[in-house]
Amino acid sequence: xxxxxxxxxxxxxxxxxxxxxxxxxxxxxxxxxxxxxxxxxxxxxxxxxxxxxxxxxxxxxxxxxxxxxxxxxxxxxxxxxxxxxxxxxxxxxxxxxxxxxxxxxxxxxxx
Amino acid sequence: xxxxxxxxxxxxxxxxxxxxxxxxxxxxxxxxxxxxxxxxxxxxxxxxxxxxxxxxxxxxxxxxxxxxxxxxxxxxxxxxxxxxxxxxxxxxxxxxxxxxxxxxxxxxxxxxxxxxxxxxxxxxxxxxxxxxxxxxxxxxxxxxxxxxxxxxxxxxxxxxxxxxxxxxxx
Numbered sequence: 001x002x003x004x005x006x007x008x009x010x011x012x013x014x015x016x017x018x019x020x021x022x023x024x025x026x027x028x029x030x031x032x033x034x035x036x037x038x039x040x041x042x043x044x045x046x047x048x049x050x051x052x053x054x055x056x057x058x059x060x061x062x063x064x065x066x067x068x069x070x071x072x073x074x075x076x077x078x079x080x081x082x083x084x085x086x087x088x089x090x091x092x093x094x095x096x097x098x099x100x101x102x103x104x105x106x107x108x109x110x111x
Numbered sequence: 112x113x114x115x116x117x118x119x120x121x122x123x124x125x126x127x128x129x130x131x132x133x134x135x136x137x138x139x140x141x142x143x144x145x146x147x148x149x150x151x152x153x154x155x156x157x158x159x160x161x162x163x164x165x166x167x168x169x170x171x172x173x174x175x176x177x178x179x180x181x182x183x184x185x186x187x188x189x190x191x192x193x194x195x196x197x198x199x200x201x202x203x204x205x206x207x208x209x210x211x212x213x214x215x216x217x218x219x220x221x222x223x224x225x226x227x228x229x230x231x232x233x234x235x236x237x238x239x240x241x242x243x244x245x246x247x248x249x250x251x252x253x254x255x256x257x258x259x260x261x262x263x264x265x266x267x268x269x270x271x272x273x274x275x276x277x278x279x280x281x
Contacts (some may be wrong), residue, residue, distance in 0.1 A: 063122045074122035081263035
């Protein structure tokens with residue numbers, strides 16, 4: 001279980017930075033981009049962009065694949081999906097059941 | 112999500128606490144494939160040129176009837192291009208549940224399974240050149256319309272089934 005927490009930690013840390021969220025948004029718009037393409041959208045040195053991409057890759061949010069001489073970057077939504085499925089759904093269910101309980105109580109009171 | 116992923120290739124990766132062989136079995140054996148994601152019983156002839164079919168179950172047919180359209184017996188079909196158990200499976204892949212998506216023809220899916228500390232790393236690469244409708248579907252772009260969450264959802268569910276024995280609530 002502790003390992004799973006570490007994975008989530010890396011995802012949350014990676015997402016807790018506006019430049020990295022910007023990079024993910026660019027890949028969401030159009031996937032499979034080279035470093036050259038990505039850095040052209042940022043006022044930042046190549047090394048800065050590479051560092052951010054490395055954090056995203058370590059968190060599993062970006063997967064790279066070679067295409068000829070280029071390394072292309074792909075957005076991997078699975079870690080976000082895992083957090084969604086394991087955390088957000090859980091609280092949403094609780095919210096829904098809380099509303100259902102409230103409805104039942106109100107109806108009982110008015111009966 | 113309503114935006115389309117415009118690239119012609121989509122790449123998905125998940126780490127699973129299971130052996131590469133267990134992940135391979137979960138992809139290729141019918142008793143496993145019906146337990147996660149869209150379900151359906153996979154039939155694989157695991158050699159180059161061998162047939163692939165994902166067969167509808169009674170549950171698929173009932174769901175189709177409820178939504179008011181017939182479910183085909185074969186949900187997805189294709190052909191095995193390369194099978195190297197338990198490491199690598201390349202196949203063609205055509206979605207047959209929606210006539211418009213089906214008319215886009217055969218895409219290509221590559222499964223790569225590598226050992227990683229404590230388990231396996233599964234990478235799915237889906238080549239979708241000239242298939243805009245299928246690309247939206249497998250990216251989960253029509254989840255709100257009831258078309259399922261695409262690969263991200265399938266792989267999250269696969270991880271859950273292999274690690275806990277039961278699927279996520281759908």
